[in-house]
Structures are given as structure tokens and as C-alpha cells.
Amino acid sequence: MRAVVCHELTGPKGLRIDDVAEPEVGAGDVLIEARAIGVNFPDLLVIQGKYQFQPSVPFVPGGEMSGVVVAVGAGVSSVRPGDRVVALMLSNGFAERAVVPAPAVIKLPDAVSFEDAAACLWTYGTTHYALLERAQLRRGETLLVLGAAGGVGLSAVDLGKHLGARVIAAASSDEKLELCKERGADAVINYSREDLKARAKELSNGGVDVVYDPVGGALAQGAVRSMAWGGRYLVIGFASGDIPEVPLNVVLLKSCQIVGVFWGAFAMREPERNAKNIQEVLERIGQGKIAPSIDATLPLERAAEALERLEARKVRGKLVLLP
Numbered sequence: 555m556r557a558v559v560c561h562e563l564t565g566p567k568g569l570r571i572d573d574v575a576e577p578e579v580g581a582g583d584v585l586i587e588a589r590a591i592g593v594n595f596p597d598l599l600v601i602q603g604k605y606q607f608q609p610s611v612p613f614v615p616g617g618e619m620s621g622v623v624v625a626v627g628a629g630v631s632s633v634r635p636g637d638r639v640v641a642l643m644l645s646n647g648f649a650e651r652a653v654v655p656a657p658a659v660i661k662l663p664d665a666v667s668f669e670d671a672a673a674c675l676w677t678y679g680t681t682h683y684a685l686l687e688r689a690q691l692r693r694g695e696t697l698l699v700l701g702a703a704g705g706v707g708l709s710a711v712d713l714g715k716h717l718g719a720r721v722i723a724a725a726s727s728d729e730k731l732e733l734c735k736e737r738g739a740d741a742v743i744n745y746s747r748e749d750l751k752a753r754a755k756e757l758s759n760g761g762v763d764v765v766y767d768p769v770g771g772a773l774a775q776g777a778v779r780s781m782a783w784g785g786r787y788l789v790i791g792f793a794s795g796d797i798p799e800v801p802l803n804v805v806l807l808k809s810c811q812i813v814g815v816f817w818g819a820f821a822m823r824e825p826e827r828n829a830k831n832i833q834e835v836l837e838r839i840g841q842g843k844i845a846p847s848i849d850a851t852l853p854l855e856r857a858a859e860a861l862e863r864l865e866a867r868k869v870r871g872k873l874v875l876l877p
Contacts, residue, residue, distance in 0.1 A: 556877070557614045557649035558857040563603035565865065566858040574614070577646070577653040583627040584659045586641055587651050590672035590851075591875040592618035593860045594705065595768075595793060596818070600645070601861065606818070609645045616647025619654075620662065620671035630656045638662040640671040640836070642679070642821060642828075648857050650877045657825040660832050665840035673846035673872040677709040678835045679828070680790065680817040684766060685713060686831075688813045689786040693718030695763035698754050698780065700773055701793055702739065703730035705872045708847045710766045711737050716844050719764070722757050724750060724773075726867075733870050737847060745773060754780035761808075766790060774798030778805070785810040847871030 555576050562568040579585045597615050599605040609615075620640040623633050633639055639661055641647075641654040662671050685691040697714040701707045702723035714721045715738040723734035724743040731742040741757045743750060750773060754762055761782025767774065771794030778787055778800055785808060792798075805812060821828040838844045849870050852860050854877040863869050 555650040556854065558616070558854065559612050560601045560615055561612050563601060563611060565598070565602050566861040568601060569615075569858045569861070571855055574649070576651055579625050579627045579653055581628040582630060582656055583653045584623055584630060584633055584639070584641070584656050585625040585651060585653050586619060586621045586639060586659070587624050588619050588649065588877045589621040589668035590619070591616055591647055591854070591877065592672040592676060593857070593864060593873040593875060594618060594676040595791065595864060596676070598861050598864050607644055614646045614649050616645065616649070617643050618672055618675045619643070619647045619652055620668040623659075624651065626656070632656055633659055633661060638664075638668070640675060640832075642675050648854065648875065650854070657829070660829055660836070663836055663840040666836055669848060669851060669874050670839055670846050671836070672874050673705075673848050674709075674835055674839060675832065676817075677705045677846065677872060678713065678844070679821065679832055680706050680815065681709040681713050681766075682831045682835055683817045683820055683828075684788050684790060684815040685710065685717060685764070688815050689764045689788055691717055691719055691764055694720070696720045696722065696758040696782070697764045697766060698722045698724060698758070698762040698777065699766045700724050700777060701767075701769040702734045703870045704768065704793070705869070706768045706790060707766075708734070708737055708871050711739050712844045712847070714766075715739075716838065720758075722754060722762065724754070730870060733847070750776035751780045758782070761785065764788065769793050770798050771796035772798070775801060778810075781808050781810050783808055783810070787812050789814050848874055850874075851876050853877075
């Protein structure tokens with residue numbers, strides 16, 4: 555079978571398409587034939603050697619796949635051959651087939667396409683955990699989303715609106731912000747030419763209740779200073795490449811919280827609870843209440859190009875590979 559293999563930790567240029575042996579199905583495993591594969595920022599980090607969990611070279615990257623069950627190992631009763639499913643994994647997803655432990659495999663509702671399923675696990679899984687469990691976002695609160703035109707950013711705009719929040723989307727260009735408005739953002743901030751703190755406080759009548767930050771870097775201080783009393787600052791990631799220094803005196807004065815959101819670790823530590831969250835996300839997608847934003851679909855052979863586009867910040871929403 556064909557797979558995208560990382561031969562050196564040099565980013566997209568270290569990838570190539572290889573013919574590899576089909577994975578063996580062990581007890582408790584599920585073999586999935588891929589129909590769509592999500593491309594995520596952690597995939598870029600892992601092929602650069604910068605992610606928290608690092609496979610040994612050579613390896614097949616990719617952590618998100620939808621497809622059809624081909625075979626199941628001993629002891630698996632949750633799915634059977636022929637089922638439409640979506641699966642979460644640490645690696646091995648950029649391939650025509652993959653073996654995944656059964657607890658990480660979730661049946662797809664009939665109304666959810668393979669493409670939407672492959673575009674939702676990392677983004678909406680992260681955002682569901684962040685907004686509902688870590689921030690406990692309430693209807694009527696104000697949510698400020700940084701990097702709002704990216705994959706997780708748009709999921710936060712979408713799910714935040716569905717949950718009844720007033721959403722302020724912040725991004726680096728007017729073109730990106732137009733997409734955020736199309737996805738339901740109530741107000742926007744172009745932080746390449748506007749003061750993030752001042753505009754966020756103005757648009758929220760004094761302070762935002764929840765900040766969703768997958769960017770980090772220089773934006774963090776302004777975002778923290780824009781918060782309302784009792785606000786929650788969600789640390790999603792550091793797409794800017796810089797880990798910010800947070801003014802703890804502001805946290806004290808606002809009686810606000812800095813809240814970590816390590817969804818990948820949560821999914822591994824509490825797979826049943828995470829599966830329940832993902833089922834809720836899939837049900838909402840199937841009912842048309844939320845919808846992943848897919849920038850483009852590309853053949854598996856163009857995986858390196860997809861990751862290059864992600865690295866260059868040229869992706870609005872998600873990219874999906876089609877084997």
C-alpha cells in the first residue's frame with residue numbers, strides 16, 4: 555500500500571510517498587481503509603521534531619482518518635467490517651490503510667461525509683474540550699478567538715456561535731476576517747493593523763470572558779489585558795512559534811484564569827470521555843448545527859504540499875487528503 559513516510563525531521567521536504575507493508579491487525583485493533591485524511595498543525599510539528607510525542611524516523615505521520623472498516627482483531631465488538639468510521643491516532647494516518655486501537659475508532663452518522671469527519675477530530679475535538687469543559691463557556695458570554703481563520707480557530711468561531719456566545723474573531727488580514735464573518739463571527743479584529751487589547755475591550759464593552767489562543771507569541775499580552783473580571787484564557791498552542799510571557803499581575807487584578815488545553819493528552823488519558831465528546835460533535839455536524847470549513851482537498855501524493863501550505867499560513871480552515 556502507499557503511505558507518506560517521514561525519512562528525516564526537516565519538515566515537508568523530508569517526506570516521500572513509499573510502498574509499505576500493510577499493517578497487521580492484532581487483538582483489540584481495527585484496520586481502516588482510508589477515504590479522507592485530515593491535515594493538522596501537529597502533523598507539521600511532528601515532522602519537524604518539535605511535537606510533545608515524537609515517533610522514531612522513519613515513520614508515517616497523520617493523526618486523523620475517516621474510512622471503512624476492513625477487519626477487526628480479537629475482542630473488538632464496537633465496530634465491524636463495512637462500518638463507516640473516523641479514527642484518532644498519534645501517527646500512521648497519511649496512508650491508504652491504518653491499524654488503530656478500537657477505543658480510538660468512532661462510528662460515523664450516515665449524515666456526516668468522510669471529508670467532514672476527517673476535518674473535525676483535531677479541530678472540533680480540541681474546541682469542544684476547550685469551550686465546554688475547560689472554559690465552561692456560557693450563553694451570552696463574549697469569546698475572543700485568535701488565529702480565527704485557521705482550522706481550530708474557525709471551529710471555535712463555529713462552535714462558540716452554536717453555544718450562544720458573542721464571538722470576536724481576530725486574524726492577520728481582511729480576507730481571513732471575511733471568512734470568519736461568513737462563519738458567523740459577530741465582530742472582527744485585524745491585529746496586523748489594529749491594537750488587539752483596545753479593540754477587544756471596545757467590542758466587548760469592557761472585557762472578553764473567554765480567550766481562545768492557538769497562536770501565542772506577541773498577541774498574548776494584549777489578549778490577557780483585554781479580559782473581563784473572572785475571564786478564562788485558553789492556551790491551545792503556539793502556532794507563532796513563540797511561547798509568550800504572561801503578566802501574572804494582570805491575572806491577579808482581573809481574577810482571571812490561565813487554562814491549559816492539551817486535548818491530545820486528554821484523548822489518550824480519558825478515551826471514553828473523549829469519544830463521547832466526539833460523538834456530540836458528529837451529531838451536531840450531522841444535524842447541520844456546525845460544519846467544518848474545508849479549504850481544499852488534495853490527493854495523498856500532495857501531502858508535502860499540504861503541509862507546506864500549512865507552514866506558510868496559507869490555509870483557511872482545514873486541508874483534507876484523499877487517498
